[in-house]
Amino acid sequence: GAVVSQHPSWVICKSGTSVKIECRSLDFQATTMFWYRQFPKQSLMLMATSNEGSKATYEQGVEKDKFLINHASLTLSTLTVTSAHPEDSSFYICSARPAKAGRTDTQYFGPGTRLTVL
């Protein structure tokens, strides 16, 4: 149980284009999903917290107009990198927190999406 998928697993795009990454919780409902970015040999950096049906909360320094997050259902959140540039090349990872009674703070991670912007 507690499987999270991401699509695509990798993407190469040209500078200036937009890329959409999907994050799905396959066997549970998630009221909250998180988006992280990880550069080589660094730890995960939280970009934003996404709650179903409401606007995402962005971490300090993350441009909300550049990284568009939509959490339209209890099993799907999307991250769109708009007008991507080479410095946006990174490993983007989502996580989901199950919506169930009791302790609900465990996060399960998707497999990640490796973005390369040429």
Added chain:
Amino acid sequence: QKEVEQNSGPLSVPEGAIASLNCTYSDRGSQSFFWYRQYSGKSPELIMFIYSNGDKEDGRFTAQLNKASQYVSLLIRDSQPSDSATYLCAVIFTSGSRLTFGEGTQLTVNP
């Protein structure tokens, strides 16, 4: 001072030995603690979570929590080469719901 601090390593142990990974955190009121394993090029995988003081065992893994000392550790018994990875300690502070990660400890188990 970092909010979640781990031994940066790298830590190297022989196959079959016990690997000990340590983590300290700054928020005394924290209640939720997690250990994730991350293989190179992959996303983190949850190994264990612990909420109460003491030990929690799951197979070859034991998490230990001491809230008074603000310390959480992970022991891996009978280490295997497949355990070679970066281990991330994560804490949920009392101020919110986000995970705060340590920098990770890179573990190498030598055959």
